[in-house]
Amino acid sequence: MDILEALDEGKRLSEEDCYKLYDLDLQVLGFYANKKRLKLHGKKVYFNCNRHINPTNMCVDTCAFCAFSAHRHNPNPYHLTHEEILKIVDDTVTRGTKEIHIVSAHNKKGGWEWYFEIFRKIKDKYPHLHIKAMTAAEINFIAKSFFDGDYSAVIDKMLEYGVDSMPGGGAEIFDEKVRNELCASKVSSDNWLKIHGLWHQKGKQSNATMLFGHIESRENRIDHMLRLRKQQDISKGFNAFIPLVWQKDNSFLKDLKPLGSIEILKTIAIARLVLDNISHIKAYWATLGLNLAMVAQEYGADDLDGTIEKENIQSAGGAKSANGITLQDFIDNIKTSNLIPIERDSLYNEIKEY
Structure with missing residues (x-):
């Protein structure tokens, strides 16, 4: 079947056809991605009221793309206490925040208890708050550091201490050759997918991400999406896909030109067409900028993420977030x-239409 015929009929694209999508014109991709988006969500654009908290930037890993880690180009190491984190939560709750999004660097200081006890403290004080926390990369680090590599044991602790859903960080690009250059010491692609699958088996939901715009190829991006599609067919727990545009400032990747808007919009549109089993495509304004994130709503995206309030990871790389x-x-x-x-809310239940 011709690829345009498959798109016209709304059928699942074969793997072979997926690799041909970048050959199509942006407006053709946008037409079909927007058609799919309108069928799923109409003209709705989703967002939530959330607060990002990054408890530490002291990390044992040395990812070449990262500007957040204190031992790279960031001269300001920090490690928040639970009291400092709770003070942030106390403050943001007064403004109607409904989700606390906690992503941290990989730091053994305080043991696994430092990671998990803050979740219980937040839940005890604010049981209505949704806690989105613990990327697969963090779970991998904690499992290897404190639980003899047992991912299930870490996930059980997450549930015990009050984590409601998982963010999608740490996926980067799944191709292992690229991954070896970017983040060789971080969780492998297979284990990233395995961890999310284990989380989904508990009846819980998570996000999935892809970091693009650095040394990866278009084929690497398609491969990444296809692996997510396969995992979603099995475990059905991804509620959103977030294509993250890499921020180049202060990283160890040199002489790379930032992607243009056309390539970014093509990638978002292609994600909507390939990932037919993931409901939401997020145009994450923190890496795109709000203007391009709004344009992306006509190229397959239906979500902007949230108010965030304070963002450290992408802004360390140059984002205006x-x-x-x-x-x-x-x-x-x-x-x-x-x-x-x-x-x-964090699981895409609608709270209010404005």
Whole structure:
């Protein structure tokens, strides 16, 4: 079957056809991606009121793309206490935050208890808050450091201490040759997928990400999406895919030109067409900028992420996301685009239409 015929009929694309998608014109990809997006979500644009907290930037791993880790180009190492984290939570709750998103570096200081006890403290004080925490990379690090490599034991601890869903970080690019150059000491691609599969077996949901725009090829991106599609067929727990645009400032990857808007929009549209079994495609404004994230809503994306309030990881690499974005800015930008602002919870239950 011709690839355009498959797209017209809304059928699942073969792996062979998926690798041909980048050959199509941006407007052709946008047409079919937007058609799929409208079928799934109409003109709704989702976002949530969330607060990102990054408890430490002291990391044992040395990922070439990272500007956040303190032992690279970041001269300001820090390690928050639980009291400092709770103070942040106390403050953000007053502004209606509903999700606490906690992603940390890989640091043995304090043992596994330092990672998990803060979740219980937040839940004890604010049982209504949704805790999204522990990337597969963090789980891999904690399992190897403290649990004899037992991923299931770490996941059981997450559930015991109050984690509600998993973020998608640490996926980067699944191709192992590329991964060896980017993050050789981090969780492998197979184990990233295995960890999310184990989490899904518990009836829990997670995000999936892909970091692109560095040394990977277009074929690497398609391979990455196809591996996610295969995993989703099995475990059915990914609620969103987040293509993250790599931020080049302060990294150890040199002489790389940033991607242009056309390549970024093509990748988002292709994600919508390939990942037919993942409901939501997120245009993460923290790496795209809000303007391009809004354009992406017409190229297959249906979500912007959230207000964030404070962001350390992407902003360390040059993104203009350090201080988050206001709820009103989300609403105004979505309405101006003739789309419908929908505040959601972390699992995509609709809270309010503006």
